Amino acid sequence: xxxxxxxxxKALSTRFARIFSDTFTLAFFILIIIVPILYIFxxxxxxxxxxxxxxxxxxxxxxxxxxxxxxxxxxxFEIAAIVTVIDILIGLPMALILxxxxxxxxxxxxxxxxxxxxxxTAALGFSIYLFWGTQWGIGGLLGLGGGVFSEGPxxxxxxxxxxxxxxxxxxxxxxxxxxxRTYEQAAQSLGAPPFTVFRTITGPLMKEGLVAGAILAFxxxxxxxxxxxxxxxxxETSPIQIVAWRGLGLFGPAAFLxxxxxxxxxxxxLMLKLVTRRVGLPIHRVFPRAERKLSHPxxxxxxxxxxxxxxxxxxxxxxxxxxVYIGINGNAAYSQMFLSSDNKVAAFWLSLMSSLSxxxxxxxxxxxxxxxMALIMVRRKWGKIKAILDAMIDIPLVIPSAALGFSxxxxxxxxxxxxxxxxxxPGYWLIVLVHVVFCYPYMVRVLIPIVNxxxxxxxxxxxxxxxxxFTVFRTxxxxxxxRGVLAGSIITFxxxxxxxxxxLVVMGLARTVPVLIVDWVExxxxxxxxxxxxxxxxxxxxxxxxxxxxxxENE
Amino acid sequence: MSEEEKPYVELxxxxxxxxxxxxxxxxxxxIPYNTYFCICGPTGSGKSTLLKxxxxxxxxxxxxxxxxxxxxxxxxxxxxxxxxxFEHMTYALFPHYSIYENIIYGPxxxxxxxxxxxxxxxxxxxxxxxxxxxxxxxxxxxxGMKQRVALAxxxxxxxxxxxxxxxxxxxxxxxxxxxxxxxxxMVRSLGDLTVIHVTQDVEEALMVSDYIAILYFGEILQIxxxxxLYDHPNSIEVCxxxxxxxxxxxxxxxxxxxxxxxxxxxxxxxxxxxxxxVGTKVVVAIRATDLSIHPDNTSNVNKLEGRVLRRQFIHGFxxxxxxxxxxxVIVIEVPYKxxxxxxxxxxxxxxxxxxxxxxxxxxxxxxxxxxxx
Numbered sequence: 001x002x003x004x005x006x007x008x009x010k011a012l013s014t015r016f017a018r019i020f021s022d023t024f025t026l027a028f029f030i031l032i033i034i035v036p037i038l039y040i041f042x043x044x045x046x047x048x049x050x051x052x053x054x055x056x057x058x059x060x061x062x063x064x065x066x067x068x069x070x071x072x073x074x075x076x077f078e079i080a081a082i083v084t085v086i087d088i089l090i091g092l093p094m095a096l097i098l099x100x101x102x103x104x105x106x107x108x109x110x111x112x113x114x115x116x117x118x119x120x121t122a123a124l125g126f127s128i129y130l131f132w133g134t135q136w137g138i139g140g141l142l143g144l145g146g147g148v149f150s151e152g153p154x155x156x157x158x159x160x161x162x163x164x165x166x167x168x169x170x171x172x173x174x175x176x177x178x179x180x181r182t183y184e185q186a187a188q189s190l191g192a193p194p195f196t197v198f199r200t201i202t203g204p205l206m207k208e209g210l211v212a213g214a215i216l217a218f219x220x221x222x223x224x225x226x227x228x229x230x231x232x233x234x235x236e237t238s239p240i241q242i243v244a245w246r247g248l249g250l251f252g253p254a255a256f257l258x259x260x261x262x263x264x265x266x267x268x269x270l271m272l273k274l275v276t277r278r279v280g281l282p283i284h285r286v287f288p289r290a291e292r293k294l295s296h297p298x299x300x301x302x303x304x305x306x307x308x309x310x311x312x313x314x315x316x317x318x319x320x321x322x323x324v325y326i327g328i329n330g331n332a333a334y335s336q337m338f339l340s341s342d343n344k345v346a347a348f349w350l351s352l353m354s355s356l357s358x359x360x361x362x363x364x365x366x367x368x369x370x371x372x373m374a375l376i377m378v379r380r381k382w383g384k385i386k387a388i389l390d391a392m393i394d395i396p397l398v399i400p401s402a403a404l405g406f407s408x409x410x411x412x413x414x415x416x417x418x419x420x421x422x423x424x425x426p427g428y429w430l431i432v433l434v435h436v437v438f439c440y441p442y443m444v445r446v447l448i449p450i451v452n453x454x455x456x457x458x459x460x461x462x463x464x465x466x467x468x469x470f471t472v473f474r475t476x477x478x479x480x481x482x483r484g485v486l487a488g489s490i491i492t493f494x495x496x497x498x499x500x501x502x503x504l505v506v507m508g509l510a511r512t513v514p515v516l517i518v519d520w521v522e523x524x525x526x527x528x529x530x531x532x533x534x535x536x537x538x539x540x541x542x543x544x545x546x547x548x549x550x551x552x553e554n555e
Numbered sequence: 556m557s558e559e560e561k562p563y564v565e566l567x568x569x570x571x572x573x574x575x576x577x578x579x580x581x582x583x584x585x586i587p588y589n590t591y592f593c594i595c596g597p598t599g600s601g602k603s604t605l606l607k608x609x610x611x612x613x614x615x616x617x618x619x620x621x622x623x624x625x626x627x628x629x630x631x632x633x634x635x636x637x638x639x640x641f642e643h644m645t646y647a648l649f650p651h652y653s654i655y656e657n658i659i660y661g662p663x664x665x666x667x668x669x670x671x672x673x674x675x676x677x678x679x680x681x682x683x684x685x686x687x688x689x690x691x692x693x694x695x696x697x698x699g700m701k702q703r704v705a706l707a708x709x710x711x712x713x714x715x716x717x718x719x720x721x722x723x724x725x726x727x728x729x730x731x732x733x734x735x736x737x738x739x740x741m742v743r744s745l746g747d748l749t750v751i752h753v754t755q756d757v758e759e760a761l762m763v764s765d766y767i768a769i770l771y772f773g774e775i776l777q778i779x780x781x782x783x784l785y786d787h788p789n790s791i792e793v794c795x796x797x798x799x800x801x802x803x804x805x806x807x808x809x810x811x812x813x814x815x816x817x818x819x820x821x822x823x824x825x826x827x828x829x830x831x832x833v834g835t836k837v838v839v840a841i842r843a844t845d846l847s848i849h850p851d852n853t854s855n856v857n858k859l860e861g862r863v864l865r866r867q868f869i870h871g872f873x874x875x876x877x878x879x880x881x882x883x884v885i886v887i888e889v890p891y892k893x894x895x896x897x898x899x900x901x902x903x904x905x906x907x908x909x910x911x912x913x914x915x916x917x918x919x920x921x922x923x924x925x926x927x928x
Contacts, residue, residue, distance in 0.1 A: 190661035288666025
């Protein structure tokens with residue numbers, strides 16, 4: 001037995017096996033992840049005449065589609081821009097506090113910040129909707145008959161702020177912690193008050209990270225579907241429009257919009273890679289009086305209090321409000337779930353099972369194909385090719401998932417290059433395929449720094465001791481990589497579990513929990529939606545808890 | 556230091572602990588105006604924390620800090636008027652500002668008038684010989700230049716108190732020596748500055764300072780001029796920290812003026828210190844450089860016999876480790892001369908003069924534990 005394993009590992013270590021595995025990994029990456037996304041350009045190109053007619057010159061609606069499209073696009077951009085600005089305004093002070101101050105309870109705040117990260121955005125959006133938009137939320141507490149805000153752009157923004165907040169804070173905190181503290185101390189000892197220190201020293205030294213964080217938050221807001229579905233009212237954003245047009249069978253306009261969103265995303269990615277370094281901040285002027293006033297301890301204390309309050313009222317309370325709602329409306333939830341004629345409990349059970357099975361399958365595929373990719377990215381010396389691969393990996397991260405879903409749907413379906421038969425029709429496997437596309441970068445991005453941190457010395461030592469390269473991987477690399485794979489798996493799993501937009505486009509008759517929540521909210525079965533949310537939220541929190549335990553132990 | 560000198564910097568009963576671990580215990584310290592003061596101690600002795608407390612970058616749990624007679628505990632670092640030099644790698648020169656902008660950072664953020672800033676900066680650049688490099692950025696400067704820029708930057712605020720946090724860190728020996736010389740010359744030539752320099756390098760401290768405070772596990776063991784400390788260390792720890800010494804345990808058996816006779820194992824040692832009465836357990840310290848080594852059977856006072864265990868070259872010196880019969884190893888450093896050198900395994904006798912000894916009362920613990928840092 002032992003000898004057999006040895007033989008197999010020897011065979012797997014040959015040059016041929018290595019070339020085969022590299023080729024397979026790259027082929028998968030190109031054909032499954034990248035080509036379906038870019039296929040949308042071909043599709044729009046070949047179908048241009050009919051798409052043009054549908055959008056600009058329809059016999060009945062005229063150019064109404066174009067009008068709707070641009071309106072939604074502009075609105076999406078406006079919302080994303082405002083959300084990003086507010087995010088930075090409230091996220092930067094929080095990141096500064098977490099990175100540079102020590103206080104009791106810091107650990108708990110740090111954990112709380114991650115809360116919205118793991119929860120499916122549909123459940124999150126629903127919770128926030130309950131908090132701001134119904135009589136069971138803040139409106140009720142204030143004695144109003146209904147909510148404080150109604151569905152629409154304002155509530156979309158509130159929702160987007162909540163779910164991008166953890167991204168911004170995490171990102172900025174990491175970036176600030178990378179700035180050497182002695183620079184700040186030197187500035188302070190030279191007479192700079194805290195505000196000046198931040199503006200002239202910390203700020204400029206972290207600007208690349210700041211810009212990168214802002215662009216990521218922007219793309220997240222631009223592409224969000226699940227939570228937006230619940231609170232959009234009548235103001236459509238672009239991702240929602242894609243879902244709606246897809247639902248109505250208006251493939252032409254949907255494809256055109258998808259193409260625009262992919263282009264925008266690629267542009268943003270290019271900006272992220274190229275332009276961030278050149279952003280200038282005004283560091284050559286100083287306003288001693290004003291900045292000294294801004295650094296006053298009272299102002300700083302009140303800033304901290306405000307940051308804390310905003311975090312509590314805008315982020316934490318609304319994201320946990322479903323629990324309060326269930327507490328109040330337990331009976332309604334029970335009767336809607338278990339006593340209604342359409343047997344919601346069975347539907348929920350079915351969707352939970354397919355959610356878990358999809359997420360599990362997606363995670364498995366990402367592990368198997370993500371590890372060799374991470375190894376390639378770190379260990380192979382391919383120069384330029386690697387730089388291109390490195391940029392391509394991030395593409396699915398910045399594209400709105402509904403657009404991603406639509407282009408994958410077009411590629412594999414009846415409209416694609418495989419002819420009228422198509423390869424996959426909407427349903428379980430197409431959902432898995434789409435989820436793999438946008439989860440894969442997460443897995444690879446988590447693994448790369450971990451592979452990087454593994455000292456090649458161990459592997460070289462093992463090789464000099466006579467181990468073939470596959471054995472080296474199994475005995476030296478894998479044990480060190482394990483935790484990273486686990487962390488990456490949990491992120492992949494929760495991302496897949498929480499996805500709405502892409503799923504809506506490719507699901508066919510299958511249902512996942514986030515989709516079910518959106519359905520039930522639309523049908524005004526709030527109590528049942530709350531029940532489903534609570535279950536999925538608890539599930540996600542457990543995952544986040546495990547994730548934190550793993551990553552903290554790693555440190 | 557004499558009593559009439561008014562302290563420029565004073566710490567009274569300063570204590571600090573992190574997460575239950577005491578870093579500084581009840582430190583009191585007076586530093587007179589216009590002196591070069593070193594705080595010297597091994598890694599983890601709390602010396603950097605002490606400096607940060609002075610600068611206001613850390614707050615003490617207890618105690619008061621006075622600068623120029625003023626209580627500064629509640630004054631934030633930016634208002635303390637202190638110049639600080641950071642560790643040698645970057646000297647914390649701001650990488651995104653040019654040399655000129657680095658230098659004018661202090662007065663600029665204090666809102667001083669532009670013309671005055673420019674004039675002072677030009678003078679300062681001339682003083683540190685960097686007038687032609689004003690528009691360069693720190694990353695293209697050599698270590699020595701960076702050090703000068705850092706010093707100029709610290710001095711631009713008109714500060715009379717300069718704090719140096721291991722500015723020469725772990726540089727290699729030659730560069731370190733040059734930079735040290737340059738730093739001290741520069742500081743001395745600038746006139747009435749009070750410098751507090753933190754270092755773990757004894758040689759550096761002995762070389763540059765007017766006064767040295769020895770800090771050990773959060774406590775100050777001794778303060779004095781380099782000569783005072785070297786000649787009269789007040790404890791085994793200070794003696795061990797300042798020089799490479801041998802310690803022999805023994806007991807005073809009789810007094811034969813001008814010598815005390817101390818029995819160590821079965822050897823009788825003569826020392827000139829008469830302050831210990833007969834019967835006291837003591838430790839006799841002899842510096843490695845105060846010992847001489849001879850061929851076996853040379854007769855001498857304070858003679859110990861043994862076998863050369865190992866020999867090593869240490870810059871111009873030959874260092875012998877000699878094992879006595881009692882298995883105790885004695886370290887000897889003598890200038891290397893080919894004619895009078897010994898091989899490993901040679902039987903030798905070693906000796907020292909009675910006046911080259913330091914006697915401490917025995918701490919009562921196992922000596923080895925104290926000497927291990």
